[in-house]
Amino acid sequence: MYESLVAEYLEFTLPPYSPREGFDLSLPEPGRHNIIHSIIGVRRCGKTFFMYQLMDELKRKGVSQERMFHFSFDDERIMPFSDQVLSDLLDAYYKLVPQAREGCYLFFDEIQDVPYWTNFVRRISEQHNVTIVLTGSSSKMLSSDIPTNFRGRSLSWEMWPLSFREFCQFKGIGTKKRDGVYTAEERGTFEVAFDRYLEVGGFPAVQEQPVLERVRLLQGYASEIVTKDVLERFGTASFRVADRFARTALRSTGLKFSVNKQVKDLRSAGIAVSDERLYALLDDLEDAHLLFKVSDYTLSIKDNPKSSYKVYSVDPGLSLAVAPASHLDEGQRLETAVFIELKRRFGQNRMNAIASYSAAGCPEVDFVVGDVALCEQHQLIQVSVDADLGSLDSLPSKRYKREIENLRTAMQLTKLSQGTVITKTEEREIEVPEGRISVVPAWKWFLQGR
Structure with a gap:
């Protein structure tokens, strides 16, 4: 009963896509007991199009599209799900493409609501020559279930809305590094683009x-x-x-x-x-x-x-x-963008906690990145939308002077010699008794990576 639906998916033409960064995901040749890859993240952040990117990369390597079966379980034509829906779909695929039994790539999109999906995926990965990629919108349904059900033969990847670098590429703005040196024209372009990024955000479908x-x-x-x-x-x-x-x-x-x-x-x-x-x-x-x-x-x-x-x-x-x-306000949006960028950079490593920091004499530093289990801190970051911090001795307001003082106190308590203040446009290095505070424009910090 699923053959016509499967045939439609097999004839699907891959749409244009904007390549996503930050994924060192190399799919192995189909085989038994391959690592299962799952891509999790908020709805509409681009997981499906990243699957298309992976499929396109395989096609460029000479893999026939017939050997790639992509299916979205958001398709209302198979709802409500039967208990055997996954087996029936795979049987229909094998019937239409018999050679796929020798080895194929399975891309299952939004699979988390299908009955017994973990049992099915585990069985197929153990008994068939396959490479499996899954997506889902809930970390509870995927990242906590997969390690238990797939017996250590799985990797989960978190996807987020577009980063600022990806946002620029989406808009046709080049971001190639040149030792962090930018012309005045480039700086102006990035400042305007970053203002737009804070307003529009990173969900791909809303950009235009x-x-x-x-x-x-x-x-x-x-x-x-x-x-x-x-x-x-x-x-x-x-x-x-x-x-x-x-x-x-x-x-x-x-x-x-x-x-x-x-x-x-x-x-x-x-x-x-x-x-x-x-x-x-x-x-x-x-x-x-x-x-x-x-x-x-x-x-x-x-x-x-x-x-x-x-x-x-x-x-x-x-x-x-x-x-x-x-x-x-703009300050809230800037701080939010910084937090999500930290999640993008460090979220895959569960040893790294992204938290705020406060202690005696230090009401709050916006972000600290560190290993909670070992009580080790690696980065201290303040976020300030203010465009002109001035010098350490002549800050324009008590509020921003307090932010610098809080950062200095946190540096002293954590024994870190480096702190960062992320602003809209200001850039300078401030030498303090505890070490050095780098004041970095947000657009540049986002483009620098780690």
Whole structure:
């Protein structure tokens, strides 16, 4: 019954795509017991098109497209799923392409909702000559299940909305490195592009949309994630509660977010809800990659009790789209973009915690990257949207002087001799008794990589 559907997928013409960076993903020749690759991330961030990129790379190496079977389980024509849907689809593929039994590449898109998918994938990987690539929108369904079910023969890769470098390439702006030296014209181009990046964000499909259409699309993304990746999967709360809670959290990106306050606000609006349910909902939204909790680094090694967290949206443009007009300031969006870039650079290494940092005499440094288990800190980062920090002795406001002083205190406490301040346009080196503070324009820091 699936043959006509499979035939349609086999005749599919790969669409144009913008190459994604940061993935050292080399697919092996089909065989038994191959490593299973899973690509996880928020909906609409480009996972499907990255599959097309992998398929195109295989075609360039001489692999026939018949030996590549791509199927999206978002296809409503196979819903509701039967218990045997995966086996039936593969049998239909083998019937249409008998030579595929000798070795083929299987690309299964949004597989996490299909019954018994882990059992099926494990069996096929052990008994057939295949190379398998999976995508999914929930870290709970993939990155926690795969290591257990696939017995150590799997690798998970996190995908995010476009990085600033990818955003520039998408817009046709060259980003080739030249020892970090840029002309005045190039600097101006990157500054304008970065302002646009903070406004539009990195979801690929919204890049060329007019403002109103872009905002509506991004608002739709948020609602879709709440509905499909939270409520349908976990049933933590009603849509009314979950949607309101998620939008409030997204508008709070870069700020402290108190779950207890949200409980009080909902109850005052006549909505019955418990704090336990909202804490669970916050976890589910994080599993869906819509937003992320950030704790203080000094508390991360402890069994941190439930309290307020700083929260960050998966994308600055998404937060702006769900916020009331003029509600979300540029500083919040800049800090959000920096956090997601840190997740992109260090998130694959679970030993690295990305947290805020506070201690005696140091109210807060925006980000510290470090190994919590070993109590080792590697980077300290402050984010300041201010365009002119001045000199250390003549900072333009008490606020920015306090940020520098907090960074110096954190450097002293962590014994790090280097700190970073990410600004919109300012660039300089500040020598301090604790070492050196690099003030870097955001566009340049994003292009520098690690």
